Amino acid sequence: xxxxxxxxxxxxxxxxxxxxxxxxxxxxxxxxxxxxxxxxxxxxxxxxxxxxxxxxxxxxxxxxxxxxxxxxxxxxxxxxxxxxxxxxxxxxxxxxxxxxxxxxxxxxxxxxxxxxxxxxxxxxxxxxxxxxxxxxxxxxxxxxxxxxxxxxxxxxxxxxxxxxxxxxxxxxxxxxxxxxxxxxxxxxxxxxxxxxxxxxxxxxxxxxxxxxxxxxxxxxxxxxxxxxxxxxxxxxxxxxxxxxxxxxxxxxxxxxxxxxxxxxxxxxxxxxxxxxxxxxxxxxxxxxxxxxxxxxxxxxxxxxxxxxxxxxxxxxxxxxxxxxx
Numbered sequence: 001x002x003x004x005x006x007x008x009x010x011x012x013x014x015x016x017x018x019x020x021x022x023x024x025x026x027x028x029x030x031x032x033x034x035x036x037x038x039x040x041x042x043x044x045x046x047x048x049x050x051x052x053x054x055x056x057x058x059x060x061x062x063x064x065x066x067x068x069x070x071x072x073x074x075x076x077x078x079x080x081x082x083x084x085x086x087x088x089x090x091x092x093x094x095x096x097x098x099x100x101x102x103x104x105x106x107x108x109x110x111x112x113x114x115x116x117x118x119x120x121x122x123x124x125x126x127x128x129x130x131x132x133x134x135x136x137x138x139x140x141x142x143x144x145x146x147x148x149x150x151x152x153x154x155x156x157x158x159x160x161x162x163x164x165x166x167x168x169x170x171x172x173x174x175x176x177x178x179x180x181x182x183x184x185x186x187x188x189x190x191x192x193x194x195x196x197x198x199x200x201x202x203x204x205x206x207x208x209x210x211x212x213x214x215x216x217x218x219x220x221x222x223x224x225x226x227x228x229x230x231x232x233x234x235x236x237x238x239x240x241x242x243x244x245x246x247x248x249x250x251x252x253x254x255x256x257x258x259x260x261x262x263x264x265x266x267x268x269x270x271x272x273x274x275x276x277x278x279x280x281x282x283x284x285x286x287x288x289x290x291x292x293x294x295x296x297x298x299x300x301x302x303x304x305x306x307x308x309x310x311x312x313x314x315x316x317x318x319x320x321x322x323x324x325x
Contacts (some may be wrong), residue, residue, distance in 0.1 A: 001237070006057070008056065009214065011058070012059050013038045013039050013083065014038065014039040014040070014041050014052075014057065014058045014059060015029060015032070015035045015038055015039070015040050015058055015059065015060055015061070015287050016040075016041045016043050016048075016049045016053070016057070016058040016060070016061040016062070017029045017040060017041070017042065017043070017049065017061065017062040017063075018042075018043060018044075018045065018046070018049060018062075018063065018064070018142075019043060019044075019139055019144070020142075020144050020145075020148075020168075021042065021102050021144070021168050022161075022162060022164060022165050022167070022168045022169075023141035023142065023143060023144055023162065024064070024094050024096060024143070024162055024186055025062050025063070025064060025188060026040070026189075027094050027162070027164075028062050028064075028092040028094050028186075028188035029062040029136070029190075030069025031092045031094075032062070032090065032092070032190060035060075039057055041057070043061075045075070046063050046073075046075045046076050046079050047075075047079055047189075048180060049061035049062070049063055050063070050079050050080075050083055050086065050191060053086065053191060053192060053193060053322060054083060054085075054086070054193070055135065055310035056084075059066065059192060060089065060190050060191060060192040061189075061190070061191050061192075062092075062188055062189075062190055063076050063188065063189060063191060064076060064186050064187070064188050064229065065077070065091075065188065065189045066186070066187040067096070067184070067185070067186045067187070068181075068184055068185045068186070068187075069096075069123060069181055069184045070119070071238065072236070072238045072252060073209065074218070074240060076189075077209075077238065077240050077252045078240060080162045080209065080252075081189075081209050081240065081250055081252075081279060081282055081283060085193055085194045086191050086192070086193065086194065086281070087191065087192055087193065087194050087195060087281065087282040087299075088167075088189045088190070088191055088207055088281050088282035088284055089190050089191070089192050089195070089282060089284055090189065090190040090284050090285065090287075091187060091188065091189050091190075091205065091284060091285075091286065091287045092187075092188045092189075092287050093183065093185050093187055093191070093287045093288065094186050094187050094188060094279045094321040095184070095185055096123070096179065096184040096185060097162075097163060097175075097177055097178075097179040097180050097182070097184070098120055098123070098124050098160050098161065098163070098177075098178050099160075099161055099162070099165065099173050099175065099176050099177075099178065099179060100114070100141075100158050100159070100160060100161075100173070100174045100175040100178055101147050101150070101158060101159050101161050101165055101166065101169075101171040101172065101173055101174065102150065102157060102158040102159070102171060102172060102174050103150050103171065104170065104171070105173070105174050106157060106158065106172070106174070106224075106236060107174070108131070108174050108175065110131075110157055111132055111157040111158040112134070112135060112136065112139055112140055112157055113135065113136040113137075113157050113158075114128060114132065114135050114136070114138065114156060114157070114158050114159065114160060114281070115138045115139075115140050115146040115147075115149050115150065115155070115156035115158070115159040115160070115161070116138075116139070116140055116143075116146050116159060117139070117140050117141070117142055117143050117145075117146055118139055120143050120146070120160045120161075120176055121137055121139070121160060122177050123180055123181065123184065124160050124179055125180070127172055127175075127178040127179070127180060130139070131175070136153055136233075138156045143160070143161050143162050144161065144165065144168075145163075146159040146160060147159045147161035147165045147169055147171060148169055150169075150171060150237050150275070151169060151170065151171075156191075158174060159171075160178070163176070169276060173277065187287070189207075189284075192248055195282055196282055197258075197259065197260070197282075198283070198285065199260075200260050200261060200283075201258075201285050202291050202292060203285060203286045203288075203289050203290055203291050204256075204257055204258035204261075204285055204286060204292065205254055205255065205256065205284060205285075205286050206254070206255040206257060206258060206259055206264055206268075206280075206282070206283040207252075207253070207254050207255075207258075207281035207282055207284075207285070208252075208253050208255070208268070208271075208278060208279060208280055208281060209241065209250055209251065209252050209253070209278070209279040209281065210223065210250065210251050210253060210271055210275045210277070210278045210279070211248075211249075211250045211251070211275055211276055211277045211278075212249070212251075212275065213274065213275065213276050215247060215248075222274060222314065223251070223271065223275065226270040226271045226274060227255065227267050227271075229270075230263045230266050230267040230270070231263050231295060231297070231298025232255050232256065232257060232263050232264055232298075233255070233256040233257075233292075234253055234254065234255055234256075234265045235254045235255070235256055236253065236254035237251055237252070237253050237254075238252045239251055239252075239253070240252060248282070250277075255267070255310040256292045256316065257283075257292055257294075258283040259280070259283040259298065260283070260302065261289075261316075262299075262300040262302075262303035263294065263298045263299075263300075263303065264283075266303060268280070271290060
């Protein structure tokens, strides 16, 4: 859970999220039991949300980090790489689908121009092309802004928006489930200031960011071997430019397991010896609650036994007989 120590009473009761009300980010924040009944602060972008956490205006911020269709959210990855002392304390999954909304009295036949955020438009263009073949697209700054704009002007006849938008705006739904991919999901993370680690659950994820020491051939393979030789699976690896020179990249990595798992801890020790910079973003329960499967030679007991064996060699203690296969 987020650590509310050293926060003002108001900040300890405040959670930041990308708003306004009705966004997918708000839907993710609704999944956080500790946030129920607290103050929710709507912000305009990821940077503002994380700044709220760093400056103590909020105890935590909900931000999108990955989409099953489009991959990692670069703004979030870059912000987490550059802002120190932040921790991911939880992850949440939100199915992503869209509805087409309009002002009351509008029919589908009336729609000539559709207001939509470019990402939402890209994820609904097959439906729009099939059902509104001659429509025009008016870009919006957010999914909710697209819907709200219908009440502020008549430049567009309809908007692509999240389900439930009519709870916040006087609009009608012309069509539901217009997303091109019915399996689209966005992964959100709750970010707080550095605090005590949650205990391992057996269904955990560890997020890090690492840089290569140089551009020598094989460096990426060397980094990946830190995980492969310890039986640590990567559920995500994406590159992001560091920005100081062409060809310089950092890698955003999600590992299956908790930092208190022996194999993960050992892999991170190896990575730290290899990489000039490793940023630990946190170990936290997986949203899907799937148990991590580990083969016996990489489980905790195997690492403990190996250290005991080495200690016996160094101290001259009698060694136990080797285990039979």
